[in-house]
Amino acid sequence: MTIQNWSKSIILVDLPLEPKMFDELDVVARTIRERHDCNIVLDFSGIDIITGPGIARIVILYNLLIEYKYSMVLCNVSRKIKNIFTSNKLNCLKFADGRSTALASLQKTG
16 A cells, blocks of 8 residues: 555655556545544655546545645646646645655644
8 A cells, every 4th residue: 555654643645656546545535534633745756647537536635634724745746747736726735846845844734
């Protein structure tokens, strides 16, 4: 599984390629609904394309986390995928260049 409890309050997800990505993001959503107490880092290191269903699942995660007052950071996102998020008006998403930067930003906030 590519989902790890990195710390007590941070879940780290090494995203697999679609369609496995969908299942992983659904598991993360269930975890958020059960726990109500975690920040999420989505690592896009192995991802070079994302489709509508993947984007939709990320928006669901984002909205769940906002509801519970937690955060999500996307890291190692290629310029191509960032442009997809931007063109879909998802400027609310937080990005970090690397995993350590993403984790550090969440440790500071909670």
